Amino acid sequence: MRLKAAVFFLGFWLVDEPLRAQGQLGRFINKVLNDTSSAATSKLLVFPTAGYAPETSVEFGIRTFSLFYARKDTAINRLSEINLYTFVTLRGQFGGLLENAAYTHRNKYFFLGRARYQQFPLLYYGIGPATPSDHPVLVNSSYFQIRQRILRQVAGNWYAGAEVDFQDIRRVSFESEGKPNFLVPEGAQGSRTTGLGAALVFDDRKNVLNVRRGQFLETAILWFGPGLGSDYRYRSLILDGRLYRPLGRNNRVLALQVAGTFLTGTVPFNNLGLLGGENLMRGYYLGRYRDKNVLAGQAELRWLPFGFSKRWGGTLFAGLGTVAPRPAEFRLNQLRWAAGGGIRFLFFQKKDVFLRADLGITREGTGFYVSLGEAF
Numbered sequence: 001m002r003l004k005a006a007v008f009f010l011g012f013w014l015v016d017e018p019l020r021a022q023g024q025l026g027r028f029i030n031k032v033l034n035d036t037s038s039a040a041t042s043k044l045l046v047f048p049t050a051g052y053a054p055e056t057s058v059e060f061g062i063r064t065f066s067l068f069y070a071r072k073d074t075a076i077n078r079l080s081e082i083n084l085y086t087f088v089t090l091r092g093q094f095g096g097l098l099e100n101a102a103y104t105h106r107n108k109y110f111f112l113g114r115a116r117y118q119q120f121p122l123l124y125y126g127i128g129p130a131t132p133s134d135h136p137v138l139v140n141s142s143y144f145q146i147r148q149r150i151l152r153q154v155a156g157n158w159y160a161g162a163e164v165d166f167q168d169i170r171r172v173s174f175e176s177e178g179k180p181n182f183l184v185p186e187g188a189q190g191s192r193t194t195g196l197g198a199a200l201v202f203d204d205r206k207n208v209l210n211v212r213r214g215q216f217l218e219t220a221i222l223w224f225g226p227g228l229g230s231d232y233r234y235r236s237l238i239l240d241g242r243l244y245r246p247l248g249r250n251n252r253v254l255a256l257q258v259a260g261t262f263l264t265g266t267v268p269f270n271n272l273g274l275l276g277g278e279n280l281m282r283g284y285y286l287g288r289y290r291d292k293n294v295l296a297g298q299a300e301l302r303w304l305p306f307g308f309s310k311r312w313g314g315t316l317f318a319g320l321g322t323v324a325p326r327p328a329e330f331r332l333n334q335l336r337w338a339a340g341g342g343i344r345f346l347f348f349q350k351k352d353v354f355l356r357a358d359l360g361i362t363r364e365g366t367g368f369y370v371s372l373g374e375a376f
Contacts, residue, residue, distance in 0.1 A: 039069070039074045039350040039351050040069055040072040040073070040074050041072070041350075042066070042067065042068035042069075042072070043065075043066070043067045043068070043348065043351070044064065044065070044066050045063075045064070045065040045066075045067070045347075045372070046062065046063070046064045046065075047062070047063055048060065048061070048062055048063075049061045049062070049063055049085075049087075055120070055121045055122070055123060055138055056089040056091060056093055056120050056121065057089050057090045057091050058089065058090045059087050059088070059089045059090075060087060060088055060089075061085055061086060061087030061088070062085070062086050062087075063083070063084070063085045063372075064083070064084040064085075065081065065082070065083050065372050066081070066082040066083075067079060067080070067081055067209075067348065067351060067353065068080050070103060070104055070105045070106075071105050073105070076105075076106055076107075077103060077105060077106065077107060078103045078107055078205070078206055078207070078208070079206070079207045079208065079209065079351060079353075080100075080101065080102040080103050081099075081100070081101050081102070081208060081209060081373070082098070082099070082100045082102060083097075083098070083099045083100075083372075084096070084097070084098050084099075085097045085098075089120060091120075093118075093119050093120035093121070094118075094119055094120070095116065095117055095118030095119060095120055096116065096117050096118075097114065097115075097116040097118075098114065098115045098116070099113070099114045100112065100113055100114070101208050107153060108152065108153050109150070109151065109152055109153070110149075110151040110152075110153070110159050110201070110203065111148070111149070111150060111151070112148075112149045112151065112201075113146070113147050113148030113149055114145070114146075114147055114148075115145065115146045115147075115148075116143075116144070116145050117143070117144045117145075118142075118143050119141075119142050119143075121138045121139060121140045121141075122138075122139050122141075122287060123136040123137070123138065123139070123285060123287065123288075124136055124137045124138075124139045124174070124185075124269070124287070125137075125287070125288055125289070125290075126183075127185060127269065127272065127290055127291055127325075128289075128291055128323065128324075128325065129289060129291065129322050129323050129324060129331070129334040129336075130334065131289065133288075133364045135179070137174050137175060137176050137179065137182060138174075138175040139172065139173070139174055139175075140171070140172070140173045140175070141169050141170065141171055141172045141173070141190075141270075142169070142170045142171045143167075143168070143169045143170075143270065144166075144167070144168045144169075145165075145166065145167045145168075146164070146165075146166045147163075147164070147165045147166075148163070148164055149161060149162070149163045149199050149201075149220070150162055150163075151199060151201055157202055157203055157204040158200070158201070158202055159199075159200070159201040159202075159203060160198070160199070160200050160201070161198070161199060162196070162197070162198060162199070163196075163197050163198065163199040163220050163222060164194075164195065164196055164197075164222075165193075165194070165195040165222055165224075165236070166193070166194050166195075167191075167192070167193050167270065167271060168191075168192045168193075169187070169190055169191055169192075169268075169270050170190045171190070172187075172188060172189060172190045174188060185268075185269035186232075186266060186267065186268050186269060187232075187267075187268025187269050187270060187271070188269065191231045191232060191268040191270070191271075192229065192230065192231050193224050193230045193231060193232055193268065193271055194224060194228040194229045194230045195222035195223060195224040195228065195230070195236060196222060196223060196228055197220060197221045197222030197223055197236075198220070198221060199218060199219065199220035200218070200219050200220075201216070201217065201218045201219075202215060202216065202217040203215075203216050203217075204216075205244070207351070207352055207353070208373075209351075209353045209354075209372065209373030209374065210304065210352050210353055210354055210373065210374055211242075211244040211253075211255070211374070212244065212246055212250070212253050212304075212352075213244055213245060213246055213253075214244050215241075215242065215243055215244070216240070216241070216242040217240070217241045217242070218238065218239070218240040218241075219237075219238070219239055220236075220237070220238040221235065221236065221237050221238075222235070222236045222238075223235055224236070224265070231268075232265070232266050232267065232268055232271075233265055233266065234263055234264060234265025234266055234267050234271075235263065235264050235265055236261070236262070236263050237260075237261075237262040237263075238260070238261055238262075239258075239259065239260040239261075239262075240257070240258075240259045240260075241257065241258050241259070242255070242256065242257045242376060243255070243256045243257075244256075247301075249307070251303055251304055251305060251306070251307065251313070252301070252302065252303055252304075253301075253302040253304060254299070254300075254301055254302075255299070255300045255301075255302060255374070255376065256297075256298075256299050256300075257280070257297060257298050257299075257376050258296075258297040259280060259294075259295075259296055259297070260293075260294060260295045260296075261273035261293065261294040262292070262293050262327060263292040263293065264292070267292055269290070272290040272291055272292060273290060273291060273292065273293060273294030273323060274286055274287045274289075274290050274294065275287075275288060275289040275290070275294055275296060275321050275322070275323055275336070276288045276289065278358075278367075278369040278371065278375065279375045279376055280296055280298060280319065280321070280375075280376065281296055281298070281319050281321045281336070281338045281360075281362075282317070282319070282338055282340060282358055282360030282367055282369060282375065283338040283339075283340060283359075283360025283361050283362040283365070283366055283367045284336070284338060284360070284362050284364070284367065285367070288364070289321075289322070289323045289336065290323060291323035291324055291325055292324075292325055292326070293323060293324045293325065293326060293327050293329075293330070294321070294322075294323050295321065295322060295323075295324075295330060296319060296320065296321030296322075297319060297320055297321070298317060298318065298319030298320075298338075298376070299317065299318055299319070300315055300316070300317040300374075300375070300376075301315065301316045301317070302314075302315045302344075302374070303315070303344075304344060304346075304352075304354060305344065305346055310346070311345055311346040311349075312343065312344065312345060312346075313343070313344035313345075313346070313354060314341065314342060314343050314344060315341060315342045315344065315356075315358070316340075316341045317339065317340055317341065317342075317358070317360075317375075318337070318338070318339040318340075319337070319338045319339070320335050320336070320337055320338075321335070321336055321338075322334045322335045322336060336362070336363070337362065337363070338360055338361070338362045339360070339361055340358060340359045340360040340361045340366075341358070341359060342356055342357050342358035342359065342369075343356075343357050344356055344357075347372065353372065353373060354372075354373070354374070355370075355371075355372055356369075356370065356371055356372070356373070356374060356375070357369070357370045358370075358375065
């Protein structure tokens with residue numbers, strides 16, 4: 001089991017205002033686990049984490065979640081989330097990830113994106129749908145990315161706007177000793193890419209961390225080229241469709257997702273489409289499979305919560321996905337499967353936000369994931 005993808009909770013702090021004194025730990029923990037403040041109250045959740053992976057050794061981090069409604073209006077506005085994760089390893093590696101899904105008043109503007117910086121190794125299995133799972137190459141680098149969408153409501157639940165994707169990878173080295181047939185990929189010396197484009201989004205979800213009914217559809221196209229300061233010229237098309245429907249009682253939800261990435265041109269290895277991770281195809285290492293074209297789908301049945309409990313719930317999920325150099329080369333016999341289940345704990349009772357712990361199973365192994373909010 002890979003434990004780097006896992007996040008183990010060592011403790012929690014729920015910050016409404018600065019703590020005036022230390023102590024009274026029992027009452028504080030009770031306040032965290034039994035938060036019954038109104039849904040309109042903004043919350044800042046901070047907790048330490050730890051994990052382990054062979055390429056990084058022991059990893060320690062801090063996760064910070066900010067949950068809020070614009071102007072504290074829960075009737076009109078949707079729940080917004082800002083998530084910051086910073087970490088350091090015993091080998092001196094470090095990094096940070098900032099993710100946002102924030103709405104302004106009356107949901108007029110929607111800011112959706114991420115920024116990350118990392119100095120730690122990743123595993124490179126090669127490019128294509130048939131790469132072997134054993135003996136991946138270790139890649140060391142310094143990596144920075146900003147991907148942000150700035151969307152404006154144009155009609156009802158439709159949003160349109162600009163999208164930018166900037167990636168810079170430097171000081172790249174492949175530890176490929178003992179692999180005489182290793183093919184150095186495009187971008188192995190480092191690269192800088194800048195893409196600019198447009199996005200069209202349909203979004204009628206009320207709570208992006210736990211959707212009980214709704215739809216989400218994103219279509220985005222970006223152009224990368226020297227005129228934008230990019231070392232490579234290529235085009236990216238991104239599709240992401242999600243559907244959520246309650247089943248019978250309000251606590252049961254069926255969630256479906258289909259996602260695709262389609263690239264044309266000369267693309268460096270770190271910008272290729274990736275399969276795996278904590279959100280889609282759970283159980284596979286993020287980047288276990290990579291190529292210019294990625295197509296994946298998943299279904300999840302959620303009990304939020306179970307009928308016999310007010311706070312505890314669970315999920316069952318399964319997914320299929322594959323990669324290919326061109327869309328015409330997708331093959332059914334190269335589909336990879338992932339399945340698993342998880343438990344849920346209703347952490348913010350008034351905001352209907354659950355803490356999740358998922359175990360993903362694949363033909364190559366398992367992955368364990370813990371986070372706040374659902375995978376998609």
